[in-house]
Amino acid sequence: MTPIKMKLKSKLSTKGQSEYLLLGSIIALLIAFSPYLFYLYEIFPSTPVWENSFFTYESKYYENVLTAAWTYLGKITPLFLLLIWFFTCKHWWYHVILIPAVMYAYQLIITFYDDYYLDSAFFMDTNGLIYLAPFFIIILSIVYLIRIKIFDRVYGLDLSELDETEISVFSPISDKDLKEVKSFQDEDDHEEIDQSNILVEDYYRKL
Numbered sequence: 001m002t003p004i005k006m007k008l009k010s011k012l013s014t015k016g017q018s019e020y021l022l023l024g025s026i027i028a029l030l031i032a033f034s035p036y037l038f039y040l041y042e043i044f045p046s047t048p049v050w051e052n053s054f055f056t057y058e059s060k061y062y063e064n065v066l067t068a069a070w071t072y073l074g075k076i077t078p079l080f081l082l083l084i085w086f087f088t089c090k091h092w093w094y095h096v097i098l099i100p101a102v103m104y105a106y107q108l109i110i111t112f113y114d115d116y117y118l119d120s121a122f123f124m125d126t127n128g129l130i131y132l133a134p135f136f137i138i139i140l141s142i143v144y145l146i147r148i149k150i151f152d153r154v155y156g157l158d159l160s161e162l163d164e165t166e167i168s169v170f171s172p173i174s175d176k177d178l179k180e181v182k183s184f185q186d187e188d189d190h191e192e193i194d195q196s197n198i199l200v201e202d203y204y205r206k207l
Helices: 002-032 032-041 067-089 094-117 125-155 159-162 175-206
Strands: 050-051 056-060
Touching: 002 032, 002 067, 032 067, 067 094, 067 125
Parallel strands: none
Antiparallel strands: 050 056
């Protein structure tokens, strides 16, 4: 490799690391300031109606804009953190994070609709798990199939039965996740070797 190519490769590597550090720093700051996101409710007035130059909001259910804002931000803040976790998580099970995220999003929509329109017929929070059950089942099925694919690559399982039922795995497995799983397997192998050595030592001691 010529010195020019080596210099260019080093420059690109440094640029990639800088972008990675910048993105990580932004995400860290967003997480660190998440408590301030929640306490933004304190800037809202403690009145039933909030009028500004853009719109007018009337809290019909809580009858207090401050209380409504406290309720909204109490759901927006964990939803915000869960979405950051979902988009930055590198583990094979990251799809499961969507389940609590969807739950908070669902509760936020229901709470806003109930407070703004005061329509009790639309209020379905008590039966929320029933309406969200199909989504939960889909996500858990995807995670289970990914788990099967990991075990197939690590332990060499036979997936012919899955092929007969026409079940497919939707998400690819990254090399990082595969190495992580294999590291656990190597640790188990080392523990078995250590145990066998201990048994041999005990045998010779008895002799």
